[in-house]
Amino acid sequence: xxxxxxxxxxxxxxxxSPKWMGKCPSCQNWNTFVEEIIQKEExxxxxxxxxxxxxxxxxxxxxxxxxxxxxxxxTTDNELxxxxxxxxxxxxxxxIGGEPGIGKSTLMLQIAMSMPTAKVLYVSGxxxxxxxxxxxxxxxxxxxxxxxxxxEVGCYVLTETNTQNIFKxxxxxxxxxxxxxxxQTLTTVAIxxxxxxxxxxxxxxxELLRYAKExxxxxxxxxxxxxxxxxxxxxxxxxxxDTVLQFEGxxxxxxxxxxxxxxxxxxxxxxxxxEMRSSGLREVTxxxxxxxxxxxxxxxxxxxxxxxxxxRPLLVEVQSLVSAATYGTPQRSSTGFDAKRLNMLxxxxxxxxxxxLGAQDVFLNIAGGFxxxxxxxxxxVCVSIISSLEDIAISDQLCFAAEVGLGGEIxxxxxxxxxxxxxxxxxxxxxxxxxxxxxxxxxQSFQIAIKPVSKIGDIVESxxx
Numbered sequence: 001x002x003x004x005x006x007x008x009x010x011x012x013x014x015x016x017s018p019k020w021m022g023k024c025p026s027c028q029n030w031n032t033f034v035e036e037i038i039q040k041e042e043x044x045x046x047x048x049x050x051x052x053x054x055x056x057x058x059x060x061x062x063x064x065x066x067x068x069x070x071x072x073x074x075t076t077d078n079e080l081x082x083x084x085x086x087x088x089x090x091x092x093x094x095x096i097g098g099e100p101g102i103g104k105s106t107l108m109l110q111i112a113m114s115m116p117t118a119k120v121l122y123v124s125g126x127x128x129x130x131x132x133x134x135x136x137x138x139x140x141x142x143x144x145x146x147x148x149x150x151x152e153v154g155c156y157v158l159t160e161t162n163t164q165n166i167f168k169x170x171x172x173x174x175x176x177x178x179x180x181x182x183x184q185t186l187t188t189v190a191i192x193x194x195x196x197x198x199x200x201x202x203x204x205x206x207e208l209l210r211y212a213k214e215x216x217x218x219x220x221x222x223x224x225x226x227x228x229x230x231x232x233x234x235x236x237x238x239x240x241x242d243t244v245l246q247f248e249g250x251x252x253x254x255x256x257x258x259x260x261x262x263x264x265x266x267x268x269x270x271x272x273x274x275e276m277r278s279s280g281l282r283e284v285t286x287x288x289x290x291x292x293x294x295x296x297x298x299x300x301x302x303x304x305x306x307x308x309x310x311x312r313p314l315l316v317e318v319q320s321l322v323s324a325a326t327y328g329t330p331q332r333s334s335t336g337f338d339a340k341r342l343n344m345l346x347x348x349x350x351x352x353x354x355x356x357l358g359a360q361d362v363f364l365n366i367a368g369g370f371x372x373x374x375x376x377x378x379x380x381v382c383v384s385i386i387s388s389l390e391d392i393a394i395s396d397q398l399c400f401a402a403e404v405g406l407g408g409e410i411x412x413x414x415x416x417x418x419x420x421x422x423x424x425x426x427x428x429x430x431x432x433x434x435x436x437x438x439x440x441x442x443x444q445s446f447q448i449a450i451k452p453v454s455k456i457g458d459i460v461e462s463x464x465x
Contacts, residue, residue, distance in 0.1 A: 006036065007036060008035050011034055037192040071090075072086050072088055072090075073177070075111055079258060079273065080111065080258070091218060092212065093219050094219070094242065094244075095231070096222055103247065103274070107274070109122065115177070119175045121156050121170065122179045125185030126185055127159070138279065162188070163207050175217065176217065180208065180221050182224060183208075183223050188204050198234045243262060246259045255273060255368070255369070270311065271310055288426055292317050292367070300392055301385075303317075303394050304398065305379070305401065306419040307374040307377050318380045318384045320365075321363040321388055324359065334363075353382075353460060360389065362385065379403070398428065400432045402434045416433060421446075431450055431451070
């Protein structure tokens, strides 16, 4: 009987060591090494005995490589198409991660059931067929679940965790798209470690990667995340896949955001917004409407600013509350906005604007639970703070798009035309921008009043004097 070979793997980064170590030399984490059995056997994965794997690759000059642009698989989910860069690339391996209960399985099942011209295989290692059927009926998407037929399109459900059995069914069905829920539940006979271990996740992902590249079939992998918010498993998993998507949001709120962390076939600055309902996830085509709260009458401390997420302009509501500090040291609190940048803007208002904020509590909130990093929101934040301090309401027909410098100057921001067009589409009648943005801008082509300003004093004179 052959001797069983074991090795130690870091459960955080996947570093391999022949002996146990207290501290991982790769990721510097303590007590993360776990012993796993290594079985050196013949590979039994996707077409392991195929003669095509025995043919050695030969180098080619890059100018002589044949290339034909592949058509992407367009889904009925426009948000997903945007995030992926225009659709699903043939033969791509896509990893989507998120917190438990955020809606990853619901999103993938909706995609599987809403492709009427494709055969989709949904492989579940966490739920039974009956549970998936119950979720499908709740989504209320017309779809049939039939037996395996090569020429019949639809969504096919397979509850299996062994990769060898999964590949046998894939060869019979020949699907156009494969969804794995989740990668941490799969096991392969080539590794004797338990499901979810570093070795199993790496080997199963490698088998699915070979299948995707050789067959040209796109594969979605649903992945778990750790308590630190990172994807569970070895870091090499993120390097192996073509695209990494992060599905995030507060489980107590109804809105979800799909972000791109890595994308070999498109931009990583795109995002999709969904609303979780009892009937599933709904695409939010105009996210500015959900970020602008409805209120009766005009209230002080509330302004509207423009921001960009990828190629999408958004209008967000900035709320400020300034009150006298009665408990000693003044408080500075911000939600959805960088606290250090808030302190910088407060210093600019005190130094350049003459407002005494050193003895005031300042609370700032971006409505809707949205996080903003775009500096174009600076002017809206400053006006909101002044409005709350002076208790003067700002009209809900005004919005702002400019960065504020340390000298109190109003600086230009990028893609100002898209920001103005978004404000015009939502019915605003006036937008304040930097005068440097107004150069070369055709003001007559917009139906919204555009007011260029150069320093913070111009805003004060226009709105508060």
